[in-house]
Amino acid sequence: MICIPKMKAKEAEPTYILRGQDGPLEYISASRLNCWMGCRRKFYFRYVLKLPTCTSPALHVGKSVHNALQDWNHGRWAAKPLAREELQKRFYAHWDSELKDNPVTWKTEQDEIDQCQHSWKVQETYLDSNSIPQEEALEGVEVRIEAELDDLPPLLGIVDLVREGGRIVDFKTAAKTPNEETAAFTHSTQLSLYALLYREATGKEESGMELHHLIKTKQPKVLVQKLKPVTDRKITELNDTLHRYVDSVIDEDWTPSPNFMCGSCEFFEQCKQWKGAVA
Ligand code: SF4
Numbered sequence: 001m002i003c004i005p006k007m008k009a010k011e012a013e014p015t016y017i018l019r020g021q022d023g024p025l026e027y028i029s030a031s032r033l034n035c036w037m038g039c040r041r042k043f044y045f046r047y048v049l050k051l052p053t054c055t056s057p058a059l060h061v062g063k064s065v066h067n068a069l070q071d072w073n074h075g076r077w078a079a080k081p082l083a084r085e086e087l088q089k090r091f092y093a094h095w096d097s098e099l100k101d102n103p104v105t106w107k108t109e110q111d112e113i114d115q116c117q118h119s120w121k122v123q124e125t126y127l128d129s130n131s132i133p134q135e136e137a138l139e140g141v142e143v144r145i146e147a148e149l150d151d152l153p154p155l156l157g158i159v160d161l162v163r164e165g166g167r168i169v170d171f172k173t174a175a176k177t178p179n180e181e182t183a184a185f186t187h188s189t190q191l192s193l194y195a196l197l198y199r200e201a202t203g204k205e206e207s208g209m210e211l212h213h214l215i216k217t218k219q220p221k222v223l224v225q226k227l228k229p230v231t232d233r234k235i236t237e238l239n240d241t242l243h244r245y246v247d248s249v250i251d252e253d254w255t256p257s258p259n260f261m262c263g264s265c266e267f268f269e270q271c272k273q274w275k276g277a278v279a
Helices: 006-013 013-021 030-038 040-048 057-077 084-101 109-129 180-188 187-200 232-250 268-272
Strands: 138-147 155-163 165-175 208-215 221-227
Touching: 030 040, 030 187, 030 221, 030 232, 040 268, 057 084, 057 109, 057 138, 057 155, 057 165, 084 109, 109 155, 109 221, 138 187, 155 187, 165 187, 180 187, 180 208, 180 221, 187 232
Parallel strands: 165 208
Antiparallel strands: 138 155, 155 165, 208 221
């Protein structure tokens, strides 16, 4: 058996593979960072090995609702608001086209129909809530922002919505009403990243952050959570996390983080059979 010292192994796997096109260090996004923070081994399966995965019904619902919200807000931003019937048509079109690209295993055919109809009800509940008054001008919809910071790969974020006056909004679909303190904490890295990107792009501080929760309970609900601008301490913490992320990926640290959610992890089987990254 040939023993390869750790440093040799790192040299043998040049970091350009990690930094190159489609590599995990080509850019840093909130979803990459969140995945890495949740479980480094999951990050390895998803972003280094790029193992194929099945789309869960919940993810499909979230994407379909998100796509229709994007159409709705884009219409508002362009001063060409969509009629409700037109949006409903688009919602069903998004539902079908997403399924073509990313098939979902439903419990039954009826399950898909029920989930589709309920998702539209969730969408309508949000529109009826008038959470962003109709007369308000939007600064941006699905705003793609990139930033270059010293010693880091490019940062990339797609901000769901920027309200008048620079309030950053992110849409979330949830199975039940979230605890606001927990939600603010859970999403703090993503919100800090968006705040940092917004500041880099505009040269000014956001006026606040908002999480718009679309809750998929039997009787759908909406919770608009208003948060203060991201603090300097949080930006410093984010900067530190970004550097740790890069160092850990270059070091190929794929430490697992077993937790009570592992049973629903899309890589559960691969993880159980893990024999190392160079197996
Ligand atoms: S099963 Fe658990 S430990 Fe393994 S990759 Fe998934 S989240 Fe990580």
